Amino acid sequence: MSEPESPSGMPDLSSLMESAKEMLSAGSKAAEEVVTGSAGGGTVSVEVNGRWEFQSVSISDDVIATCDREMIEDLVLAALRDAAANIEESQLSAPGGMDLSNLDLGGLDISKLLGGE
Numbered sequence: 001m002s003e004p005e006s007p008s009g010m011p012d013l014s015s016l017m018e019s020a021k022e023m024l025s026a027g028s029k030a031a032e033e034v035v036t037g038s039a040g041g042g043t044v045s046v047e048v049n050g051r052w053e054f055q056s057v058s059i060s061d062d063v064i065a066t067c068d069r070e071m072i073e074d075l076v077l078a079a080l081r082d083a084a085a086n087i088e089e090s091q092l093s094a095p096g097g098m099d100l101s102n103l104d105l106g107g108l109d110i111s112k113l114l115g116g117e
Contacts, residue, residue: 032050059075
């Protein structure tokens with residue numbers, strides 16, 4: 001999908017700016033969203049927001065009573081991995097998601113701003 005062109009043949013910057021605002025708004029919403037990762041059938045859970053700030057860890061009493069230290073560590077690690085996968089999926093599926101690889105800027109090259117050469 002290409003950006004509409006202005007009468008001068010240049011990309012329509014107002015449309016480009018509107019798209020950028022929408023992406024920033026979606027990014028802000030994604031940063032505030034809290035997702036949960038879990039393991040052991042929900043006996044261990046971790047909450048993380050879109051800024052990758054971990055909010056909480058919950059371990060059921062049954063796990064603490066019946067599992068050894070190594071098993072609990074494995075369950076916490078699995079819950080962390082699940083939370084990371086969930087937040088990534090959430091961000092990529094958000095409107096204007098974080099995957100910028102297919103962004104059409106109407107010929108405008110901003111690769112240097114994004115860290116490219």
